[in-house]
Every structure is written in C-alpha cells, then in structure tokens.
Amino acid sequence: MNNLLKIGKSILRKSVRLLAYIVLSPIAIPFFLLKIRFFEIGLDERIGHLAYEPDLYLKTGILGWRPKYWAVLLAQSNQMVNKCLIDYWSKHISVIRHPLLVKFLRPFVSIKYLKAHYPVLPNGFHTNKALRVAQARYEAVCGGTPLLTLSAEHRARGWQCLQSSGVPRDAWFVCLHVREAGYLPELKCHSYRDADVMTYLPAIKFIVSRGGWVIRMGDPTMKPLPPLPQVIDYAHSPVRSDWMDIFCCAQCRFLLGTNSELFLVSYVFGVPGALTNFTPAAETPYSQKDLFIPKLYYSEIEKRMVSFQELFDKKLSYTYRSELFDEAGIILIDNSEEEILDFTKEMLERLNGTVTYTPHDQFFQEQWKTLILTNGAYPSNSRLGKDFLRNYADLIIGHNCERESDIDITGKQKIG
CATH class of the missing domain: 3.40.50.2000 (Glycogen Phosphorylase B;)
Structure with missing residues (x-):
C-alpha cells in the first residue's frame, strides 16, 4: 500500500510539472530568449544561505564557470531572514520583492531552462556543494576581494x-x-x-x-x-x-x-x-x-576515540544528522576551554603578523589536506589550528608524535 501511495504521489507530481510546463511555456520562451534566469535562495529563512548562495553564483560568473545571463532574485520580504543583506545583494543581482510579482514569477523557477544553475566543474564537483573550489580559484585569480563592503x-x-x-x-x-x-x-x-x-x-x-x-x-x-x-x-x-x-x-x-x-x-x-x-x-x-578546529569523535561501542580516517571509512565524515551519529554509537567531543583559548591566541597572532609555524606544523597541515583529498572530500582552503593538530595528530592525520623530533621535515616518522 505504501509503495502504491508513493507511486501515485510521484505520478501526480510529474503530471503537475508537465501541466505547468505546458501552461507557462508561452510566457517562459521570451524570458529564455532574453537570457533572463530566475535565482531563488534554497532556504531563504536561513542567513547562511542568503549569504553564500548569491556570493557563489556571482563568483562563478566572474570566473567564467557559467553562461552569462541576467539573473533575477525572487525575494519575498516576509520570508527573507535579513532585509539588509538583500539590499547589499541588490547592488549585484536584480531583486524582485513585491509579494504578488514574486508569487507570479516563482513557478518559472521550476522550469529547468529558466533556472540560474551552478555549473559542474571539470573535476566533477558541483559548485553549490564545492564552494571551497570556487573560493580558492577566486582568491587565486581575483585576490579574494570580497564582493560586499x-x-x-x-x-x-x-x-x-x-x-x-x-x-x-x-x-x-x-x-x-x-x-x-x-x-x-x-x-x-x-x-x-x-x-x-x-x-x-x-x-x-x-x-x-x-x-x-x-x-x-x-x-x-x-x-x-x-x-x-x-x-x-x-x-x-x-x-x-x-x-x-x-x-x-x-x-x-x-x-x-x-x-x-x-x-x-x-x-x-x-x-x-x-x-x-x-x-x-x-x-x-x-x-x-x-582557521578552524573540529570536534573529536568517541565510539561508545568500542570505548575509544575514532580517527578521522575511520570516519571516512565508515561514511560518517559527511554526516549531517545527529541521529546518524547516535545510530553509529558515536559521541561528539566538544573543544575544551583550553583548546578554544589556544586557538584564539593563534588567530590573533595571525592577524598581528606574529604567528610562527614550524616545518612540522606545515607538514601536519599538508597531511591533513592530503587526507581530505584522498578520501574524495572537497579540498580545504582554510587552516587547522596548530596546537589542536599537534595534540591530536594521531587521530586526525595518523601520526602519534609526542615530540617534534619524532618526525623529520620530510614527513617520515623516525624509528628508535
């Protein structure tokens, strides 16, 4: 019965979509010919989506990673989490705010050829998921100058x-x-x-x-x-x-x-x-x-800490729901007061130009980025906090070194 219900709902959705295409096509064709594309925030009640989605869209255009067209952002004021941020984006993207006009135009967002898409990159990453790829390229080509001031x-x-x-x-x-x-x-x-x-x-x-x-x-x-x-x-x-x-x-x-x-x-x-x-x-x-420092992971079943490589192996490295950690018997360990304090000191030193990174710190960073890439994750542009990485190198990158002398600068662990 449940399967029949799902099939019925699927058929109904497809029928409604087909009907919408038939009804809207006469109006949609002029939009297409004029290179007008509709841009809609995925979760417009979340300030993060309201920040990064237009930013990503604009930067991929600057980089030439998508066709050039006139994008129109539909922003119904009673749903947008921050009107001020929309005002800033309106300097870069055409924004329609009137509720009736937004309601009229919203169905066109579902028409594939009128939707402002994020492109798929040559390496296979889809840029709305691989924002790091676009940002890294933007920093390299354009110096990382922010679009908003x-x-x-x-x-x-x-x-x-x-x-x-x-x-x-x-x-x-x-x-x-x-x-x-x-x-x-x-x-x-x-x-x-x-x-x-x-x-x-x-x-x-x-x-x-x-x-x-x-x-x-x-x-x-x-x-x-x-x-x-x-x-x-x-x-x-x-x-x-x-x-x-x-x-x-x-x-x-x-x-x-x-x-x-x-x-x-x-x-x-x-x-x-x-x-x-x-x-x-x-x-x-x-x-x-x-800069960032992650939470750590403890297996309640095995009564031990879990390495990051194991998280990749267990398909838990991209887990976005608390109940999935619960089902796997994984407890997340928050950063301690001392770890947050040391990390804050590092950030202030970076901004003041007084931070010192040893060859071992650099080696650990490269090992971390290699771990990310070799396990099919998105490349990391940011830096993992040095003290945290030193203290948990065995869990994060697989090196257990109590002293810097335990690793030479070539990255080989010393024996004896």
Whole structure:
C-alpha cells in the first residue's frame, strides 16, 4: 500500500510539472530568449544561505564557470531572514520583492531552462556543494576581494550604535557566535553542531586582556552571558536589528564561532573566521583567511576515540544528522576551554603578523589536506589550528608524535 501511495504521489507530481510546463511555456520562451534566469535562495529563512548562495553564483560568473545571463532574485520580504543583506545583494543581482510579482514569477523557477544553475566543474564537483573550489580559484585569480563592503552610512550608523553601548570609536572587536538549539528547536537533527558558550569564557577574557571587545551574536533564546567587562551580550540587547547584525559581522576583526550559518555573513564581507567545534569531519571553512578546529569523535561501542580516517571509512565524515551519529554509537567531543583559548591566541597572532609555524606544523597541515583529498572530500582552503593538530595528530592525520623530533621535515616518522 505504501509503495502504491508513493507511486501515485510521484505520478501526480510529474503530471503537475508537465501541466505547468505546458501552461507557462508561452510566457517562459521570451524570458529564455532574453537570457533572463530566475535565482531563488534554497532556504531563504536561513542567513547562511542568503549569504553564500548569491556570493557563489556571482563568483562563478566572474570566473567564467557559467553562461552569462541576467539573473533575477525572487525575494519575498516576509520570508527573507535579513532585509539588509538583500539590499547589499541588490547592488549585484536584480531583486524582485513585491509579494504578488514574486508569487507570479516563482513557478518559472521550476522550469529547468529558466533556472540560474551552478555549473559542474571539470573535476566533477558541483559548485553549490564545492564552494571551497570556487573560493580558492577566486582568491587565486581575483585576490579574494570580497564582493560586499559596508557603505559609509551603514558603518557610521553601526559605530554610533556601538558607542551608545559603551564601545569606543577607535576600539576593535570580535564577534562571538556559538550555535545553540533555540533558534531552530524543531530541527534537533542539527544538535551535533551545538556547543556551550561558557567554554568560550577564557578566550573572551583573553581578547579583552589584549584590548579588544567581544560582541556576542545570536538571539534571545540563547543562554545569557555573565556580566563581563568589554563584553556586549548583543543576543539579549534591545539594539538587535537586521542591519546591526550585518554591521557587526562585517566590521569585526574576526568572528569566533562554530559551524553555524552566521560565519558566512562575515565570510562574504571578507572577514576571517576562527571556527571551533567544526563538524562533520570532512567539512572545512571556505577562505584561506579562516582557521578552524573540529570536534573529536568517541565510539561508545568500542570505548575509544575514532580517527578521522575511520570516519571516512565508515561514511560518517559527511554526516549531517545527529541521529546518524547516535545510530553509529558515536559521541561528539566538544573543544575544551583550553583548546578554544589556544586557538584564539593563534588567530590573533595571525592577524598581528606574529604567528610562527614550524616545518612540522606545515607538514601536519599538508597531511591533513592530503587526507581530505584522498578520501574524495572537497579540498580545504582554510587552516587547522596548530596546537589542536599537534595534540591530536594521531587521530586526525595518523601520526602519534609526542615530540617534534619524532618526525623529520620530510614527513617520515623516525624509528628508535
């Protein structure tokens, strides 16, 4: 009975699609001849999709990876998560916002030859899944110049708001965003990406000790921070707004966060991300400016830590649902306070130009990138935190070296 029901639904969908093609074709043909293509955000209620999808589309056009045509973005205002971000994209893409016009044009998105597609690259990667490929090429060819920059008016307005909250105009600040379940409580399947903001307190205090401010991003469902000097819990602030969200993400020195979608807003404005508790294992941030450290994995069945190679072997490296980890008996281990602190220090050293990477650090990075590529994952443009990689080299890249002298710079493990 269930199979018959599925077959019936499939036939109905195909029939409706065929009918739509027949009815819409007379109108669709002029759009096609005029090279008009309709661009629709996959999940327009998610700020990450609203950030990276137009960015990817535009960059693939700049690189010549897709045909040139006039793209029209359908953006119904009551569904878009951030109107301010749409305003910035409207400088690059034609945006239609009127609800009736959007409703009229939306069916044309389903017509294949009118859809603004992401191309398939020569190496087989589909660029809406392999954003790293497009970003790496864009950085190599175009220097990585961000497509979006804050307007002078927006910048002045944002700083005025920060000053009213006590932040000096000449101060620098870091945005902090730690994913919690409150924003999308119905999607418990994504809980594997959550973390505890309290484990970031040592990193927060370190940033403040270096003269910076910390602006904690998010929404009121999040756990409040304790009162701290030079820290603004913006998630619980009355000044929260769509335009202020964009200002903070675009103006901060870097975003200290997790694998949540807000870091993508900083990314499209060219701001580095220092991303912690990153998961799943094969996922990495997109820009060469970014640093990250992943979660670790423990097998409840075998009572031991699981290596990243094993995650690839068990087809768990691209697992995007918490229940799949549960079924496999895998517990995700969050980054510790000390790991987040060391990682934050590295990011500040990078930005200050004082970071030091040894030949062994470089070797470990190359081993990590080789592991990613040889297992069929997307290439990594970003860098894995040096202390974390040293401490867990045995799990991440298969080297168990307590001292740097255990490996020579050729990458061969010494014996004896």
